[in-house]
Amino acid sequence: MVSADGAGPGTAERCCPTLLAAPLDEDQAAELAPVFKALGDPVRLRLLSMIASRAGGEVCVCDLTPAFALSQPTISHHLKLLRQAGLIAAERRGTWVHYRLLPAATDRLAAVLTRPAPDPAATS
């Protein structure tokens, strides 16, 4: 599976996926952009927030849909995009489908946007 804070060798992650420290590689940009694009919609942002801030870590779709003035297929569509971006995961339990956050994704984005250091000994 995906190693969130994988420190072991052989992982597909580079050493410094920090957007603010070194120029982003073309492949890295192509990999990161869709995830940011998934967050570039108010509805998806609120959906992710509702899922992530849930105590049990899981939310039923039946709790998400009535929170918006949108049709049920539209909410399902946004959830699918968030799922394809690797931000959330779905699990069917009986009649209902529960969604939960995949913290590795948000952790990665937060790391990408975090300034590593104010360059203490960085001369040339």
Next chain:
Amino acid sequence: MVSADGAGPGTAERCCPTLLAAPLDEDQAAELAPVFKALGDPVRLRLLSMIASRAGGEVCVCDLTPAFALSQPTISHHLKLLRQAGLIAAERRGTWVHYRLLPAATDRLAAVLTRPAPDPAATS
């Protein structure tokens, strides 16, 4: 009593809209989404990275344009979107226009995507 950083109970959370702690407000989502949308493109992601990782903190457009296989108007368009999102700022010095990162924007996004606490008392 604790008076360092307002970590006590009843802390006002209006200053720190953490996406992963509480359901995002509709207005907050509408304000945050365009910024994420600006990052949802590989070209803009690389542009921002090239600007942010510059030592002097400033990059001339003439250094950015030849780094892509795109026309100059297209690069200018992407820079405009990043500027409108509040991520970068432009300054004209003589013939050339220099862009620099606005760290407040990326700091805010990083904070939004950061998990506040690793569940101190909620471990099973």
Next chain:
DNA sequence: CGACTGCATCGATGAACGTCGATGCAAGAT
């Protein structure tokens, strides 16, 4: 002064996106 360079803006075009109603499928209820 006029010519040239760097960058932004304009108008157009094809692709992608957000949204909807209709429909399909899975699982529980009767």
Next chain:
DNA sequence: ATCTTGCATCGACGTTCATCGATGCAGTCG
């Protein structure tokens, strides 16, 4: 088995986006 509910998928429609060539504006150089 049949009906009902919860959710995903499909097809369609209008809007937005990414990209381009052409053009305009600001500053420099000869």
